Amino acid sequence: MAEPDAVQTFENGLAEIRGAYAEALRAARSxxxxxxxxxxxxxxxxxxxxxxxxxxxxxGEQRRExxxxxxxxxxxxxxxxxxxxxxxxxxAREAELNGPPLDVTLxxxxxxxxxxxxxxxxxxxxxxxxxxxxxxIADGPEVELYENCFDKxxxxxxxxxxxxxxxxxxxxxGSRNAESVLLxxxxxxxxxxxxxxxxxxxxxxxxGAVYRRxxxxxxxxxxxxxxxxxVDEDVTFAExxxxxxxxxxxxxxxxxxxxxxxxxxPFVEPGGEVDMSCVFCRAxxxxxxxxxxxxxxxxxxxxxxxxxxxxxxxxxxxxGYDAEKYTGFAFGMGLDRIAMLKYGIPNIKLLYENDVxxxxxx
Numbered sequence: 001m002a003e004p005d006a007v008q009t010f011e012n013g014l015a016e017i018r019g020a021y022a023e024a025l026r027a028a029r030s031x032x033x034x035x036x037x038x039x040x041x042x043x044x045x046x047x048x049x050x051x052x053x054x055x056x057x058x059x060g061e062q063r064r065e066x067x068x069x070x071x072x073x074x075x076x077x078x079x080x081x082x083x084x085x086x087x088x089x090x091x092a093r094e095a096e097l098n099g100p101p102l103d104v105t106l107x108x109x110x111x112x113x114x115x116x117x118x119x120x121x122x123x124x125x126x127x128x129x130x131x132x133x134x135x136x137i138a139d140g141p142e143v144e145l146y147e148n149c150f151d152k153x154x155x156x157x158x159x160x161x162x163x164x165x166x167x168x169x170x171x172x173x174g175s176r177n178a179e180s181v182l183l184x185x186x187x188x189x190x191x192x193x194x195x196x197x198x199x200x201x202x203x204x205x206x207x208g209a210v211y212r213r214x215x216x217x218x219x220x221x222x223x224x225x226x227x228x229x230x231v232d233e234d235v236t237f238a239e240x241x242x243x244x245x246x247x248x249x250x251x252x253x254x255x256x257x258x259x260x261x262x263x264x265x266p267f268v269e270p271g272g273e274v275d276m277s278c279v280f281c282r283a284x285x286x287x288x289x290x291x292x293x294x295x296x297x298x299x300x301x302x303x304x305x306x307x308x309x310x311x312x313x314x315x316x317x318x319x320g321y322d323a324e325k326y327t328g329f330a331f332g333m334g335l336d337r338i339a340m341l342k343y344g345i346p347n348i349k350l351l352y353e354n355d356v357x358x359x360x361x362x
Contacts, residue, residue: 006057010066013051014073017041021077025084034088038081042074118339118362119224119351123207126226126338129250130205133243135228138206140190143170146180148189152318153267168211183211187227188267191330195319200326201232207335220348224335229311231321231328237270237310240329244308248276252342255284259302268309268330275302279341303341306333 021041028034041048052070055063116124127137149167168183190206205228211221230239245258256277265271277283281294283301292299308331313323336348343362345351350358 006054007059007062007066010051010054010058010070013047014066014069017047017051017077018073022080025077025080026087028084028088031085031088034081034084038077041077048074048077115359115362117351117359118343118345119335121362122339122342123224123226123335125251126247126335127205127207129247130228133203133246135203135205135230138190138194138204139208140184140187140193140206142184142209142211144182144184144189146177146182148192149182149184149186152192152315153188154312154314154318155266166213168213184208185212186210186332187225188330188332191227191229192315192319195231195315195321200321200328201230203230204228220336220352222352223348225332226335227330227332229328229330231311231326233326235310235327235329237329240308240310240331243329244274244306244331248274248305251338252276252279253282253284257284260308263307263309265307265309267312267315269312271307271309273304274306274308274331276305277301278303280344305337305341306331308332 024037024040025034028037040046043049048070052067055067058066131137167185170181170183187206187208187210190208191204194202194204194206205226207224207226209222210225212223214221230243241258241260248258249256256279258277259275260272261275263271263273278291278294278297278301280296281287281291281301283291283294283297291297291301294301297303308329311328311330316323316326316328336351339345339351340348
């Protein structure tokens with residue numbers, strides 16, 4: 001319903017805004033100040049916006065005329081705002097060009113130095129230890145042939161790792177012929193490639209990314225492994241134990257205990273899992289009360305760290321080595337797990353989210 005005073009209020013409001021906006025906008029000396037003044041007129045709570053809310057109360061014969069006047073005023077304000085903003089930009093640019101010259105003798109602006117990713121730091125530390133023990137470093141492709149990933153390593157044809165739900169196949173999904181292409185599930189493929197092109201004796205470690213269909217708090221579809229192996233005449237399990245014990249003590253603490261448990265892997269015989277003293281409750285220090293309360297090792301004082309074993313004669317036969325002449329050992333570990341243990345990281349996903357707040361702690 002029209003109100004008699006609404007027309008007068010609307011017209012007076014337009015006149016007041018028209019008489020004040022141009023001077024106010026042109027008086028602004030900075031972009032934030034200009035935008036603040038502009039908001040007082042055409043912002044959500046601006047004076048012109050409040051006037052437009054009176055439109056339903058205007059008489060029908062005058063509503064169109066006053067509405068057009070208000071829109072025209074809004075366009076004038078916008079045009080004046082744009083001119084004032086460009087003027088501020090030009091003034092700032094002229095001040096830069098006509099100001100005092102740059103003093104190149106002033107110190108540069110400080111930038112926060114970058115940091116190595118926790119996985120990269122662990123990889124470098126692990127490689128340094130094995131290089132000091134006489135191992136070479138080798139690399140290989142992440143896109144591999146089925147035969148290098150499974151057949152030559154002695155996996156049986158029906159092994160669960162060869163299923164489509166466990167392995168990323170490329171092309172013919174789930175195909176199990178030797179020439180099938182897949183993303184490598186382990187860095188053991190580098191062991192095959194190195195043994196096929198080199199003759200014993202050889203001792204090699206090979207870090208790299210591997211891919212499996214796992215995704216939870218302790219598993220990632222892409223993670224980092226390190227494979228190591230040594231081949232020569234008369235290599236024994238005792239040498240494997242010596243190398244791994246020395247490695248773990250250099251990496252974590254010289255006082256930790258190491259134990260070996262029997263386990264099965266298709267490419268080693270015998271095979272084993274390696275446990276070491278829990279690094280969270282520091283079980284080697286003998287504080288039984290602290291160990292009993294440790295959630296990581298569940299009060300046992302031990303934590304699983306890697307798998308290992310003597311290389312299976314079938315693997316030697318597949319790469320053309322004389323299994324009667326040569327023996328060797330192999331081991332593999334997750335660099336992600338090493339990093340989680342070394343730095344107390346509770347969730348593997350933190351290593352791949354690239355959150356600077358997290359990464360800057362290391």
